[in-house]
Amino acid sequence: MTDRRTAAPGDTGKAGFDRRLVPPMMLGSVLNPVNSTVIAVALVPIGTAFGAPPSQTAWLVSALYLATALGQPVVGRLIDLFGPRRLFLLSTSLVGVAGVVGTLAPGLGVLIAARVLLGFGTCAGYPAAMALLRSEAERTGRDSPAGILTALAVANQTIAVAGPLLGGLLIGLGGWRSTFALNIPLAAAAVLLGALRLPARRPAARGRTAAQIDLPGMALFAAMLVSLLLFLMNLRAGAWYLPVVTAAAAAAFTVRELRASTPFIDLRVLGGNAPLLATYGRALVAYVVSYAFLYGFTQWTEESYGLSPFHAGLVQIPMFLVGIAVSVTVGRRGGVLAKLLLGAAGQIAACVLMLTLTSASPVWALLVLAVVFGIPQGANGLALQNSVYFQADPRRTGSSAGLLRTFAYLGSMIASSATAASFGQHAGTAGMHHLAWIMLAAGVLFLAVTAFDRSLRKAPAS
Incomplete structure (x- = not known):
């Protein structure tokens, strides 16, 4: 296959996957999950x-998810058009700015603003990594090594699971702070590695332009998503107008994308790709x-239960270790159905165990x-990621990966809303059981949409 990349830092030839790209790919992609959970x-x-109750501090969680759910597909689309380098460097620089703002924040409002900056700043890492995997497959004429996808x-x-331990x-x-x-x-x-190793410019063969x-x-997508997520975080009668705004924005977005010559999200292609839509639904749940x-x-x-933040993090070490072991083990095997069924069983078993716990x-x-809980943490993420890689239009790998994160963080917003509603002013045992x-x-819904999806049986073996 003809080499489609122009000469760039880290380009070592056509023989195989350029493993010098792995460090910036990995570091960039983990900036979001580590910030998602270190705050826990x-x-x-x-x-x-x-002096803020759980219902207010929940916005520290939701602010990042709101920004990320909006930014991931937008940045992913820009990466599809212009390549990962510039978007990666700009976004990861914003992460550093957010770190300074959060460290010096005088109040909760500024902390929430820092989390919004973190959400936008961490948008490029994962779509960039998936786009690099795809471009390397095209350059070499081979599928990306399974070990890279697994890694x-x-x-x-x-990293997401280890976040609470690291935070503690x-x-x-x-x-x-x-x-x-x-x-x-x-x-x-991340900025240093990206500057040294990411391809300097987009292949001329793709001919992408600002037009x-x-x-x-993108604006209609933002209006639709922001109004929906604000409603999920503000479930009360007075917020009735938010789902109305969501529905209106969704209708306008649909009309726009069906008429656009180069749509932000190609609804015709996406609508005809039922397996990919099912994957997004599974990610949400x-x-x-x-x-x-x-x-x-x-x-x-x-x-x-009375644990300190440090000991609360220590309690989750087994989940971290089991998650790694499961990912590495199942990553060596082809297909996604078995991974998803394993994850579904683990989720259900863990939720049942939660219902048995008390402060004693x-x-x-x-x-x-x-x-x-380490079982689904290790199995589901790998299976969902691999599903998108094989199901998405290769020309839209970045935006498709971004949409996966959007649906995942929509699920996270629902989780945050459910947590705030279950606990109210205090994280008590009754509230924890309600959440369970x-x-x-x-978890049962995840199992159902997995077991009855026949397309999963046709997934590539590697």
């Missing part, structure tokens, strides 16, 4: 510092369960729960 054990200390999934899933360590050493300061060296390293950016479509546990259960272990439960019961029932319903 910091919510209680931040609430104490500013990317392992990095994202296990940082809080123990330097207080909750250190969870924001962490982004300063991470962003510096292909669908700004009206899976992350309802995953993030409800990471935030809700962690808050309960601190407020009702022994510590080993919390550790067992963490072990069981919601998670169990989502």
Whole structure:
């Protein structure tokens, strides 16, 4: 196959995947998951510092998801058009700025603003990594090595799971502000690696121009998503107008994208790709369960069970270790159906175990729960990522990967809303059990949409 890349830093030839791209790919892609979960054990200390209840500190979670859910497909589309380098460097620089703002924040409002900046700043890493995988496959004429796909999934899933532990360590050493300061060296390293190793410019064969950016479509998509996510975080009668705005924006977005010559999201192609749509739906449901546990259960272990942020993080070490082991083990095998069924079974079992816990439960019961939750953490992320890689239009790999994250964070927003509604002013045991029932319903739905999806049986073996 003809080499489609122009000469660039890190371009070592056609023989095989350019592994010099792996470090910036991995570091860039984990900036979002680490910031998604490192905050989990910091919510209680931040609430104490500013006198804010869980219903207010929940916005620290939602702000990042709101920005990320909006930014991922937009940045992903820009990466499809112009290549990953410029978008990667700009976004990761913004992560460093957000780290400074959060570290110096005088109040909760500024902290929320810092989380919004983090959401937008971490948008480029994952779509850039997926686009690089696709471009390397085209350059070499071979599928990207399964080990690279597995490593990317392992990095994202296990970093997300390790976030509470890392947060506990940082809080123990330097207080909750250190969870924001962490982004300063991470962003510096990502920018440096990206500048040195990412391809310098887009292949001329693709001929992408600024005229292909669908700004009206992006604006309508933003209006639709923002109004929907604000409604999910503000479930009350007075917010009735938000779903109306969502429906109106969705209708206008649909009309625009069906008429646009170069749409932001090609609804004709997407609408005809039922397997990809099903994957997005599974991602939404899976992350309802995953993030409800990471935030809700962690808050309960601190407020009702009495653990410190550091020890709340330690309790989740088994989930971190099991998640890695599961990802590495199942990543060696082709197909996605078995991985998804394993993840579904793990989710359901873990939710049932949550219902048995009280503030008097022994510590080993919390550790067992963490072990069981490690199974879906390791299996689901890998399966969903691989599904998108094989199901998406190769010309829209970046935006398709961004949409996967959008649906995942829509699920996370639902989880955050469910957590805030279940706990109210205090993360008590009754609220934790209420949340577990919601998670169990989502887990059963995940199992159903997986078991009855015949397209999964036709997924590529590698």
